Amino acid sequence: MAILCRLSFEYVILWLTEPQIMNFYKDQLFHIYNQGNNRQQIFFSDENYRYFLWKMQAYLLPFGDLVSWCLMTTHFHWQFYVREVWIPRHVLRANVDEIEFLRRKDKYGLNARKVNRDWSRTAHDNDLVSLNQSIGDLQRSYTRALNKERNTSGSLFRNECKAQDGWIDDFVTLKKKGIEDRRFVLGSDYAYRCLCYIHGNPKKAKLVSKSVDYKWSSAKDYYADASNSICNLELGRKIIQFV
Numbered sequence: 001m002a003i004l005c006r007l008s009f010e011y012v013i014l015w016l017t018e019p020q021i022m023n024f025y026k027d028q029l030f031h032i033y034n035q036g037n038n039r040q041q042i043f044f045s046d047e048n049y050r051y052f053l054w055k056m057q058a059y060l061l062p063f064g065d066l067v068s069w070c071l072m073t074t075h076f077h078w079q080f081y082v083r084e085v086w087i088p089r090h091v092l093r094a095n096v097d098e099i100e101f102l103r104r105k106d107k108y109g110l111n112a113r114k115v116n117r118d119w120s121r122t123a124h125d126n127d128l129v130s131l132n133q134s135i136g137d138l139q140r141s142y143t144r145a146l147n148k149e150r151n152t153s154g155s156l157f158r159n160e161c162k163a164q165d166g167w168i169d170d171f172v173t174l175k176k177k178g179i180e181d182r183r184f185v186l187g188s189d190y191a192y193r194c195l196c197y198i199h200g201n202p203k204k205a206k207l208v209s210k211s212v213d214y215k216w217s218s219a220k221d222y223y224a225d226a227s228n229s230i231c232n233l234e235l236g237r238k239i240i241q242f243v
Contacts, residue, residue: 024085024131031194034157035075049216058099059138063131065232068195070217077198090125191239
């Protein structure tokens, strides 16, 4: 899994392995993606997609804002604006528990069980937890659930994702001949290109004729002005309107 980041105005790719190692910075926009091991399928049903979306809300949103996202059969893309790199563990746990209870209520109604994980949590509540760790927890949590559902075992996601399979090669490096290139910052046309690229994945794969028709991306939210979107649409429109 790879991510684009800025270091002293230089853009580089950092490869994500287990444990999650990505060099995040506050107030910076990132393109994050990963795919299944050996390009294997990671979503098999609508329920799988919905469950992963709940996990995104639980583990990502305490750290910042989703601007765009797309879940494909074998991989996912996020455009994410990082506001905090580290947060207190109790803040993350509270959000994870709240989102999980909302998920259970959505699925089971009044029969939903309350969330009680205190017995299994050994790390101290006041410790800090990073966005890196939280993304790792997201992927492992989804993997455990899918393995249980499908009676399988082992890791689901790749340790290293390269720019391939139609992913934009320009994301590999954005510093040319030692000259600063800041196209990926908020308010740049490059950020807009990334948003369009993420939303354009289903159309490129010929799953739909229009990006807004794809069920498992945020493209429809911008088209319909969805009030229940998990994206910060206002932030996304700033990128769109800049062009």
